[in-house]
Amino acid sequence: MLLLGTLPATAQNSSVFERFFANAVTFSKTFPREKVHLHLDNSSYYQGDTIWFKAYVVTATNNQLSNISKPLYVELLDQLGNVLERHIIKLHDGEGEGHIALTNTFFTGYYEIRAYTRWMLAFDDASYFSQTIPIYRKRLTHKESPRSIAVYNMDKSMAQRPLPQKDELEARFYPEGGNLVQGIPCVIGFETVSRDSGFVNLDGFLLSPSGERTIPISTIHDGMGSFMYTPREQPANVEILFRGRSYRFVLPKALPQGYSMSVANRETSFDVTVKRSSESLTDSLALFIFSQGTPHSFNTIEFVGKVSKTLRIMKSDLPSGIVRMSLINAAGHTLCDRFCFSYPKKTITMKGVSDSKVYTPYQKARYEVKVTDTEGKPVRNASVSIAIRDGERTDYIPASQTIETDLLLTSDLKGYIHQPAYYFEEQSRGRRKLLDNLLLIRGWRQYDITQLIGEKPFEPKQMPEPNLTLYGHVDSWFSKQQSNIAVTVLGKRDTIYVSGATYTDSLGNFSLPMDDMYGRMESVIQTKRNGKQKNRYADVSLYRNFEPGLRAYDWRELHPTWEEPVDTLALQQLVDSLTTNQLEANALQIDEVVVKGKKRHSTLKDTESFERDILAFYNIRKHIDKLRDEGKYVSNEVGFFLHNLNPLINPEGTQYGVNPLRYSVNGEEIQLPYIEKDLDMVETAMLYMDKFNRYAYSVDDNYRIQKSELTDAYTHLRVDTASQIALNKYVVRCAFKMADNWSSNKNYRPSRGIRRTVIQGYDEPKAFYSPIYPESGYFDSNADEMRRTLYWNPNLKTDENGIAVVEYYNGSYTTYMNVCAETLVDGVPASLNAFSYPIRKK
The missing domain is CATH 2.60.40 (Immunoglobulin-like)
Known part of the structure; x- marks a missing residue:
């Protein structure tokens, strides 16, 4: 029998828990946490593009813009986890803007852009922004693939991220509250993940001790599900059916005795039930409720001769976002822990209106966005970040990452969340169930709150940065x-x-x-x-080498499924009619002519061939700086340094595995002794399979490889390859890019008492370039007519009616528009993802 009570507004008298609560309040005020969201101008990019972004940094407690930190660190990491670029953005009252030019990005792939303040890394469970974006090969002609990503054969020295899943199928189990206790029924969340297709929705069975099928179980969304289980002394097995085969997994082992906690997600309340395995367990217990690390309330648990107690927590009393419920004892130990979600009480609504469904090339366009509050009143002087994109050429995934999902949901959860906005689209019973299941799995962890409640000292790993x-x-x-x-x-x-x-x-x-x-x-x-x-x-x-730990990619991040949001057949009919009308209006009779031209040699095949030959790429300058920043000795011997980067290179620097290792500098071959002491002048190193010692490479403005015959750095004569062919061994080449002022005749050994390095300040602001095409026919030669982001403004302001208007020009294609806008008003995030052309009905 359950004893149902109402959680009082003020905490009950209990000196030890009152002290814990007071300490937690002090902790949250002394060490307020931050969160960050980046609004990107697009969902994918090409070599040579620019990533534009707006940063929102808030205090985690109430999502108000933060003034704790001024520098924000924004990094671009490659698919293997190597940091390629680091930018420092100057925040003004929690807001900042910046850009990352992809002009030095030769490698295509699925990149990670992440952002954090130094203060965010002060805690064990560091929170930071992370988003995966594809960077495609630059497309030069319509015949080339619109989404081309190269396949590389990099060696293991380049792989920095956690290892991917090895088993064909994995099933992971998460007991509600954190633990299983023998004899107490418990909900177990579970997820099923395939090695070659990511999460999969599957069926299975809970098995009896004798191996017979008993209770059917199923995942219900994105490979996640839950089932009820009463544990015994020996853990039960679960059978999962996948591709015609049966897989067995063992459930976690249960404690012989203890406490469990379950949460029933009602429409207006959370009913929290605490159970004990025996009346002989008489620990003093309290249920603490936290929001973003800030204590909200607590209530002591009195069983009064029963083995269970239920507390009703009204949702109207809770702050918005993730709510954490922790069952703790008088020693300050966390016995059970559970995440729940409280929907926002206040909302901000954004609506947009375009002046056309479809736009012809270089057509002037107008878009109006209106921002209103919960009562429908206009929000004046709201700061809106807005991106307007070529809808037909923009990669689209519905219900993707937004400012709401980042600040209210995913920043507190572990792992990749697929289409997080899906959980906010409605608040029906079914959707609440799916969201609760997500929290049961992605919010599951073993927590230690002894630092939070003052039972264990806390020393931040980093300190706040009010200035750079x-x-x-x-x-x-x-x-x-x-x-x-x-x-x-x-x-x-x-x-x-x-x-x-x-x-x-x-x-x-x-x-x-x-x-x-x-x-x-x-x-x-x-x-x-x-x-x-x-x-x-x-x-x-x-002391500048602080950064979050690397995370593993989810399969879906490397295999995104782009969708067509509109009816493409109806759209094409409309585009054809517009094109025909435009041609008729501008028709001009001309005589037949024959156009002759020289056929342009394509370097795409050479580029693809070279990409398959690449073994590794190192930013030598960055590696040296990091070692010296950490107080480590850096050998000036090139071979020995490369050996420490890549064990396949011998300490002498003459072999890569069984293959001879040759060197070139700025495209010309050089013998190792001539650069043996010049390590401080090396910028980057590219290792590639040069076959029989025959070519050098360079990268042109279109990110295509230009191959040329090797010449000697001193004689400038063609390098002889016959001797290497006779040995019948492929050569591995290490191509160095040296500093601009390097000379092989100078000595670059470190000087007494002097350290040479690169010091980085804030990024210099840069404005997004919006071309103008007047009716006079003037053509803006500075504009990139392959552009897909047609308009970007990180600080658009609404007027007294809550309205902001933008005017811009379409690019060189007939298309519809995709508008992505975001704002944060008094701690309430809001976003808009709209299309000028009617979207396809679900």
């Missing part, structure tokens, strides 16, 4: 801290110079403010003892 500051440390060559050392930093970019000076403290640490610095600068850090003429023999390390 360069932090560093000086050690002697014998790793002894150097105090009172003068540290001078000199930076140069083009004709701009910056400098700064300070002294190390008693622990050898120093800091220099950089809040007024923009861009990247080649810099020299000099150390000197005060009053001495010569530089100090010292190692300078910098």
Whole structure:
């Protein structure tokens, strides 16, 4: 029998739990957490494109724009997990904007863009923004594939992400509340994932101890489902049917005794039931309710001679978003933990109106967006980020990542969430069930809240950054801290110079403010003892290598299914009629002519061939900087350094596995001894299978490979390949790109007391370029007519009627428009994903 009670507005008298609650309140105020969302201008990109983005950084408690951090770090990672670019965005009251030019992106693939503040990494369960975006091969003609991604045969030294799933089918089980207890019925969430197709919806059975099928089980959405199970001493088996085969999995082992917690998601309440396995268990218990790490309320659990107790928690009393319910004892240990979702009480609505369904080439277009609050009143002076895209050439997945899903849902969950906006499209009983099932699985974890309630000290892993500051440390060559050392930093970019000076403290640490610095600068850090003429023999390390841990990709992120949102047949008929009318209106009779032209040689086949030969690509400069930042010794021997990057290269740098290793510099072959001491001048290294020592490569403006015969760096004569062919061994080539001022006749060994590095400031703001095509027929030669983002504005403002109007010009295709707009109004996120042409009915 269940005892049903109502959760009181004020906590009951219980000194130990009151102390826990008060400590949790103090903790949340002392260490407020942040979240971040990036609004991207598009869903996919091509080589040479630019990624435009708007950043919203909020305090996790109430989604209000944050003033805790000023620098925001935005990174672009390749498919294997290597950080290719890092940008620092200057936030103004929690908002910022930036761009990433894909002009140096030779490799195609599924890239990850992630964003975080330094303060977000202070906690064990670091929260950050992450989104996967495809970067396709630049398309030069209509005959080339519109979504081309190369296949590479990279060696293992390039793979940084966690290993992918090995088994053909995996089934993972998540007991509600965290634990199974013998004899207490429990809901178990489960998911089924295939190695070659990601999540799969499957059927199966719970098996009896003798192996007989008992209860049928099924996944219900995106490979996730749940079933009821009463555990015994020996864990039961589950049978899953997949592709005509039967797979067996063992459920988690149950505790012999203890407590369990279950949540019934009602329309207006959460009914939380706590059960104990025996009346002999008499722990003092309390149910704590948290929202984004902030304690909301608690209630002590009194069984009063019963083995179960149910508390009713009204949804109207809860804040919006993820709500965490934790059952803890008087020692501060978490016995059970459960995530629930509370739908927002306040809403912001965005609606848009376009002036046409379809737009002809270079046609002027107008779009109007209106923002209203819960009562339908206009929201004045709302800041809206808006992207207008060529709808027919934009990759579309319905119910994808938005500012609402990031701030209210996915930032608190583990793993990839497929089509997260699907869970917000309606609040029906069935949809609430699916959302609850998602939280049961993606929110499952073993929590320790002893730091939160003051039972265990907390030391942040990182500190907040109210301003951009360069932090560093000086050690002697014998790793002894150097105090009172003068540290001078000199930076140069083009004709701009910056400098700064300070002294190390008693622990050898120093800091220099950089809040007024923009861009990247080649810099020299000099150390000197005060009053001495010569530089100090010292190692300078910098505290700038903080980043989230790498995550594994979900199968769906590497195999997206793009959809057509509109009726393509009806659209094509309309486009054909518009094209015909336009041709008739501009018809001009001309005589028949014969056009002759030279056939352009395509380098696509050469590019594809070279891509298959690539073994590895290293940013040598970045690797060296990171090692020195961490206070590690960097050998100036090229071969030994490459060996540490890739064990297949021998320490002498002469072999890659069983293959000879040859070197080239800026496209010309060079012998290893001539660059043996020049490691500090190496920018990047490309390893590729050069077969019989026959070619060099370069990348043209269209990201195509241009092959050429190898020449010697000193004689400039063609390199002889006959001797290598006679050996019948393929050559592996290491192609170095050197710094612009490199010369093989100079010595680049590190100097006494001097560290050369690149210092990075904030990104310099840049405006999105919107071409104009007046009716006079003027053609804007600066415009990219293959562009798919036609308009981007990160800071569009609504007027006194809550309306904002944009005018722009279509590109070179007849198309419909896809509009993606987002805003954050007083802690309430909202988004709009609309089409000028009517979308297909579900």
